[in-house]
Amino acid sequence: MTVMPKLLTILTPTYNRAAHLGRLYDSLKAQGCRDFDWLVIDDGSSDGTEALIRSFMAENALDIRYRRKENGGKHTALNIGIALTETPLLFIVDSDDYLPPDAVEIIQSYHGKYKNTPNLCGYSFLRCYEDGTVNTAYFKKDEEIASYRDIRINGGIGGDKAEVFYTDILKKYPFPEYEGETFVPEDLVWMQMSGPYRMVHINRCVYIGEYLDGGLTQRGRSMKIHSPRGMMARSAVYLRDRGVALKVRVKMMLLYIVYGRFAGCSLQRLLHEVPSKPLFFLCAVPAAGIYAMWKRTLKK
Numbered sequence: 390m391t392v393m394p395k396l397l398t399i400l401t402p403t404y405n406r407a408a409h410l411g412r413l414y415d416s417l418k419a420q421g422c423r424d425f426d427w428l429v430i431d432d433g434s435s436d437g438t439e440a441l442i443r444s445f446m447a448e449n450a451l452d453i454r455y456r457r458k459e460n461g462g463k464h465t466a467l468n469i470g471i472a473l474t475e476t477p478l479l480f481i482v483d484s485d486d487y488l489p490p491d492a493v494e495i496i497q498s499y500h501g502k503y504k505n506t507p508n509l510c511g512y513s514f515l516r517c518y519e520d521g522t523v524n525t526a527y528f529k530k531d532e533e534i535a536s537y538r539d540i541r542i543n544g545g546i547g548g549d550k551a552e553v554f555y556t557d558i559l560k561k562y563p564f565p566e567y568e569g570e571t572f573v574p575e576d577l578v579w580m581q582m583s584g585p586y587r588m589v590h591i592n593r594c595v596y597i598g599e600y601l602d603g604g605l606t607q608r609g610r611s612m613k614i615h616s617p618r619g620m621m622a623r624s625a626v627y628l629r630d631r632g633v634a635l636k637v638r639v640k641m642m643l644l645y646i647v648y649g650r651f652a653g654c655s656l657q658r659l660l661h662e663v664p665s666k667p668l669f670f671l672c673a674v675p676a677a678g679i680y681a682m683w684k685r686t687l688k689k
Contacts, residue, residue, distance in 0.1 A: 433460030462571030486598030
C-alpha cells in the first residue's frame with residue numbers, strides 16, 4: 390500500500406514543558422484531519438520531556454518524530470526542526486499552547502484555495518486566548534494578500550498570530566545563531582521573507598495560547614539584553630527595509646544603538662555599520678538615556 394505524503398508538519402520546540410505537552414498532544418489527537426506530522430525538538434530539557442514524548446510515540450495515535458539537542462534557545466531548535474521538515478507546509482506551535490479541533494482542516498482548506506497564488510510564503514491566522522477572545526486584533530481585511538511588513542508592521546496589527554509557512558521558502562531564511570546567546574526574535578526572519586513574499590491574512594482562529602510563567606514573553610527585556618547581537622540583527626533587518634514606516638524605523642534605530650551598547654560596541658562602530666546615518670544621529674542621545682536606564686534596572 391502506498392503511503393501518501395503529509396501536507397503539514399506541526400513543529401514544536403520545547404524546553405522543560407513536560408507539564409504542558411500533554412494538552413497539546415491531546416489537541417493534536419482530537420484533530421478532525423490527520424494530514425500532519427508532529428515534530429518535537431527538545432532543547433535540552435531536564436524534566437522528563439523525552440520519556441513523555443516517547444510514551445506518546447508508543448501509543449501510535451499520531452505520526453511523531455522527536456529530536457533532542459543541547460540547550461541553545463528556541464531559534465536554534467527551530468533551525469533544526471525546519472531543516473528536518475519534509476512536508477510542504479510548516480506550522481510552529483509552542484509546547485505550552487494547543488490547537489482547536491478544526492485547526493488542521495482550516496489550514497488545509499485555505500491552502501487548497503490559495504496554493505497557486507504567486508509569491509506566497511504562507512498563511513497568517515489568528516491566535517485566541519482560552520476564553521475565545523482574539524490575541525490583540527483581527528486583521529483589518531479578511532483574506533488580504535500582502536507582506537508581513539505591510540499588514541503587521543506598517544498596518545499596526547500587533548500581538549501574536551499563527552503563521553503557517555511554505556517549508557521550501559522558510560528553509561531559505563535560517564535564524565542567525567550567536568555564541569552565548571539564547572534568543573533571536575522570530576520577526577527577524579518574517580521581515581526578511583516579507584520583501585519578496587506575501588502571506589494570506591485570515592480571520593480564523595487555529596491556535597489557542599496563554600502566556601505562562603517562565604515563558605519567553607514574560608522573561609522579556611532581561612532575556613533580550615542577554616542576547617544583544619540577535620536583537621541588533623533584528624533591528625538591522627527593519628532598518629535596511631525602506632518600506633518600513635518611519636516611526637518603526639525610529640524605534641528600531643533606538644533599539645539598534647541600545648542593544649549595540651549592551652553587546653559592547655562603540656558608537657563609532659555602530660555608526661559605521663548602521664544603514665541610515667541621519668537617523669542614527671537623531672536617535673543617539675535618547676538611546677544613550679534608554680541604555681543607562683535599562684542598565685540600572687538590570688543591575689537591580
